[in-house]
Amino acid sequence: MFVKNLTINQKCNSKKQGCTLILLKSNSRELQLNIRIIMQASSKILALALLLSMAAGKGLAQVWPGDVNNNGIVNNIDLLYLGQALFENGPPRLPMDIGIEWEEKPIMALWPQAFPDGTNYAFADCDGDGVVSQMDQDAIEFNYGLTHGTVSPDVFVAGMPGVAPPLSIDALAGSIFENSFAAMTIDLGTSALEVNDLRGIAFTIKYDPDIFGADPVQFFPGEWIDSGPGGLLVSINKDVAAGEIEVGLSRMGMPLSGSGVVGTFLIVIEDDVVGLETSIETVMSIKDVRVLMSDFNDLPVFADSTVVTILNNDFVSSTSELEQSIQVYPLPATGRLFIETTNHTVGGFEISSLSGKVLLAEKVENGRGRIPIRLDGLAPGMYLLKLDTDSGPLIKKIIVQ
Numbered sequence: 001m002f003v004k005n006l007t008i009n010q011k012c013n014s015k016k017q018g019c020t021l022i023l024l025k026s027n028s029r030e031l032q033l034n035i036r037i038i039m040q041a042s043s044k045i046l047a048l049a050l051l052l053s054m055a056a057g058k059g060l061a062q063v064w065p066g067d068v069n070n071n072g073i074v075n076n077i078d079l080l081y082l083g084q085a086l087f088e089n090g091p092p093r094l095p096m097d098i099g100i101e102w103e104e105k106p107i108m109a110l111w112p113q114a115f116p117d118g119t120n121y122a123f124a125d126c127d128g129d130g131v132v133s134q135m136d137q138d139a140i141e142f143n144y145g146l147t148h149g150t151v152s153p154d155v156f157v158a159g160m161p162g163v164a165p166p167l168s169i170d171a172l173a174g175s176i177f178e179n180s181f182a183a184m185t186i187d188l189g190t191s192a193l194e195v196n197d198l199r200g201i202a203f204t205i206k207y208d209p210d211i212f213g214a215d216p217v218q219f220f221p222g223e224w225i226d227s228g229p230g231g232l233l234v235s236i237n238k239d240v241a242a243g244e245i246e247v248g249l250s251r252m253g254m255p256l257s258g259s260g261v262v263g264t265f266l267i268v269i270e271d272d273v274v275g276l277e278t279s280i281e282t283v284m285s286i287k288d289v290r291v292l293m294s295d296f297n298d299l300p301v302f303a304d305s306t307v308v309t310i311l312n313n314d315f316v317s318s319t320s321e322l323e324q325s326i327q328v329y330p331l332p333a334t335g336r337l338f339i340e341t342t343n344h345t346v347g348g349f350e351i352s353s354l355s356g357k358v359l360l361a362e363k364v365e366n367g368r369g370r371i372p373i374r375l376d377g378l379a380p381g382m383y384l385l386k387l388d389t390d391s392g393p394l395i396k397k398i399i400v401q
């Protein structure tokens with residue numbers, strides 16, 4: 001904003017304090033601000049400084065909507081900051097500066113609250129309406145990955161293996177095939193290395209884009225991280241060219257302690273994997289982990305990785321023979337489902353939601369031939385059916401109507 005002229009009108013006065021109307025005229029807009037000035041010499045200087053900064057069109061600071069920690073980039077870390085400031089109130093921005101377009105939005109008054117690193121809560125009010133709410137997350141999604149000025153990279157605190165709670169990634173089945181999908185779970189902590197007072201978590205899953213192809217991943221937050229009343233702020237952003245998916249999860253209710261499933265992701269394997277002769281091993285890893293407790297201190301976490309073996313369907317291994325010899329039907333299913341097996345024995349099964357919650361688990365006697373499964377109580381949707389066979393676990397995706 002370029003200010004063409006500036007007039008100060010003394011509208012009212014009293015012995016102790018006065019009310020000064022400051023009229024700023026710019027080439028694009030006209031501002032009228034009422035500023036209460038305590039009539040003391042030092043405050044006059046402060047007021048003059050404020051006036052000069054406004055005259056320069058800069059306000060007290062510039063908010064770029066979505067960059068909640070004001071480090072120059074919008075990403076999943078900003079969601080953690082937003083979650084921490086949720087439901088707080090402060091001075092709104094001027095009416096013409098309300099909104100989430102990617103441009104600098106001047107703030108004329110700082111909020112009384114600040115994050116422990118000093119960042120003012122005004123940056124969390126992305127849309128500028130004077131309250132930090134779920135609506136402000138729209139700015140993070142809308143402007144995700146955009147930068148301004150010089151980016152100060154986010155800082156991550158790595159924990160030692162065996163000392164810090166792990167953030168681990170595990171395939172639900174040992175081997176997966178081309179032209180199929182794999183379900184992987186992300187778990188935080190163990191019974192021996194629990195987390196305490198968890199507010200939110202941000203992390204990046206890294207995979208080989210040459211193996212998994214275009215846009216192969218879906219992520220579903222886990223039941224544990226979303227447990228209890230209050231809900232969860234969720235941000236999921238993919239960079240398919242780099243083979244990365246950035247996840248941010250922030251609890252809106254009470255903080256969480258213990259260990260459990262942070263999420264499940266499904267990854268589709270292309271039907272013609274480059275370089276796949278009989279099998280290929282590929283690493284899936286977690287990086288850039290930030291776990292924040294309710295006091296906004298970092299909890300160091302050890303980020304784990306896993307090796308996944310992908311098998312070529314043309315070279316039938318014992319596992320792929322298992323895949324092919326056990327049939328599940330009808331799909332989609334209504335009311336009940338059948339497992340049909342001839343060469344293998346099924347000792348039991350589990351049906352779980354995509355977020356990892358086990359909904360049904362039963363042992364099976366004489367698990368050969370045609371085995372019925374009742375689906376009572378399952379809402380329509382997609383589920384994972386895990387069969388315990390004499391040749392190891394087998395995962396099938398099922399759809400209930």
Ligand SMILES: [Ca+2]
Binds near residue numbers: 066071075077
């Ligand atoms: Ca940021």
Ligand SMILES: [Ca+2]
Binds near residue numbers: 125127130133135136
């Ligand atoms: Ca807001």
